[in-house]
Amino acid sequence: MNNPFMTPDELEQALRKIGAERYHRNHPFHHAMTDGKLTKGQIQAWALNRYCYQAAIPIKDAYILARMPTIEGRKEWRRRIVDHDGDEKSAGGIERWLKLTTSLGLEREYVISMEGALPITRFSVESYINYVREKPLLLAIASSLTELFSPDIISSRVEGMLKHYDFITQESLAYFTPRLTQAPKDSAFALDYVKKHAITADQQQAVLSALRFKCDVLWSMLDALDYSYSTPSHLPPGAFVPR
Numbered sequence: 435m436n437n438p439f440m441t442p443d444e445l446e447q448a449l450r451k452i453g454a455e456r457y458h459r460n461h462p463f464h465h466a467m468t469d470g471k472l473t474k475g476q477i478q479a480w481a482l483n484r485y486c487y488q489a490a491i492p493i494k495d496a497y498i499l500a501r502m503p504t505i506e507g508r509k510e511w512r513r514r515i516v517d518h519d520g521d522e523k524s525a526g527g528i529e530r531w532l533k534l535t536t537s538l539g540l541e542r543e544y545v546i547s548m549e550g551a552l553p554i555t556r557f558s559v560e561s562y563i564n565y566v567r568e569k570p571l572l573l574a575i576a577s578s579l580t581e582l583f584s585p586d587i588i589s590s591r592v593e594g595m596l597k598h599y600d601f602i603t604q605e606s607l608a609y610f611t612p613r614l615t616q617a618p619k620d621s622a623f624a625l626d627y628v629k630k631h632a633i634t635a636d637q638q639q640a641v642l643s644a645l646r647f648k649c650d651v652l653w654s655m656l657d658a659l660d661y662s663y664s665t666p667s668h669l670p671p672g673a674f675v676p677r
């Protein structure tokens with residue numbers, strides 16, 4: 435099928451439509467979380483599995499950084515890595531995520547080992563890293579565009595969790611506060627890049643499928659949690675068992 439060439443703004447609209455339909459904000463597990471329907475064990479499992487994603491982000495960003503041809507682009511992508519890994523002055527996002535898992539009663543070393551993560555979590559995260567490593571730079575950058583939609587899900591998550599779970603505090607959710615300013619900065623750069631560099635109809639279609647792929651990564655991680663922790667007998671061998 436021949437797809438027509440879109441203006442950059444039409445491309446942005448098409449990307450936003452994908453987010454509206456496929457972003458993990460629409461997942462039943464997210465709704466259960468924000469409606470106060472999850473047990474502490476399910477929230478522990480979510481935080482433990484999500485650690486794998488957090489830990490992968492600077493790795494995939496390093497693959498992008500290595501291929502960025504401009505100083506401006508490298509500076510931007512280096513900042514993203516520092517946001518997650520931290521520097522001499524401040525702890526990064528991964529460390530802040532570990533504060534959350536620790537506050538939930540999970541042992542730091544156990545979380546970092548990823549031993550208790552679900553197989554699908556590991557496969558999804560690995561496929562994201564591989565995607566970024568193997569695809570052209572344009573698509574690697576496009577796959578980060580789920581961040582266009584993350585401030586909204588983060589706000590609803592934080593609000594819902596603080597309202598419904600007495601074991602969650604503002605402090606334990608501190609990971610998310612800087613994300614509300616970091617993510618718009620990240621996604622503004624990435625969106626601008628994609629709008630400028632997707633210059634054929636085929637490239638535009640590829641950009642859209644990169645975003646669909648990334649939505650699938652996030653969606654499958656919640657599918658796995660939903661399936662495995664709704665019914666204890668669905669737990670794969672070796673996975674974290676809530677006590």
Ligand SMILES: O=C(O)c1cc(C(=O)O)c2c(n1)C(=O)C(=O)c1cc(C(=O)O)[nH]c1-2
Binds near residue numbers: 491527579587
């Ligand atoms: O809380 C969320 O639901 C959520 C989603 C996403 C996302 O949409 O990929 C990211 C984050 N958080 C996040 O904290 C983060 O640092 C991040 C980096 C990226 C990326 O692909 O480069 N996505 C996300």
